[in-house]
Amino acid sequence: MDAEKGKKLSLNIVSGKVEHRGFGAGSIDLNNMSSVIIDGDEAYLDMGAMHAKSKVEKGIKFSVNKEDTPNGRKCWIVWVAVDRNEQGEKYYAGVTACEMLVDPEARRGWKILADHVNKMDYALKRRFVLDGLNDAEKAALKACLIEQGEDMWELSPDTLKQGLA
Template sequence: MEENKKKLGFNIIKKDPLDGHKGFGKGALTLDNVSPVIIDVEAGEAVIDVGAMHARSTVEKGIKFLAKKEEVPNGKPYWLVWVTIDRNEEGPYYAGVTACYMTVDREIRRGYKSLPEHVNRMDKSLKRHIIVEDMDPKSKKVLADFLLAHNEVLWNNSSEELKKGLSAE
């Protein structure tokens, strides 16, 4: 059964349907180039979970999210990282990487996350921002290792801002 599961990867950039077209919608942002990565802080693991696009990742399913961290004192920490891929002269690269914090307590089926922050960070990723400074050093390393292992070319073509932002310094 497991071997039948399709391995998920980052969305690869499709040919721009508006390429060369200067009319309505030119320059519009598209969700085709963004992928959500979930980092389990305690386990030190990162996975792509496209369900997060609609707040339906494996981690989020069956959880009622509250707006205050204090209401979920035993919540397990996670990072939802929005990763946007683009292409420049050098080739494809990780263009936008933004992290959002959340916690989940499976026992009480409650969690904490700031929905406005998650939406805004996805938007910032689409607009090619790097926002990873809130992440703990261990999670930064997990994300850096994951992005590098996923595609070395994308990592090598990425900005120094991203690489420094995810370094353990």
């Protein structure tokens, strides 16, 4: 439950409507994108990551130099694209993980913004990039995805299931 809003967070899905939108039609539609944070062995939805305002990012000044965060703990932002198959059933269509370090006490962190943007784009393009996740992080992400939608998990490509095995 999201304590601030009093409702359960859920993964966004693609709208069933297909219509011409005119101006801005070539822009990226993020309605089918969600963000999951992996912090240690815990994974949870945090839509604030869409604007670099997730729980772990708030109050952190980020640097592109890893050495600026010597005491940082590793966290991941995982971009999750949800789509519908030909039968209209939802599934996890693209999942990519981006590493970052955060040190809340020093209010410092490390991440490469370009990597985060590229990985979001890869998820939108239906790719699975889970390099770097350890076994506990994979298990936490898998559990989070299944909790959000067991049916979506079952309909997802084997590439995702094998990547989180």
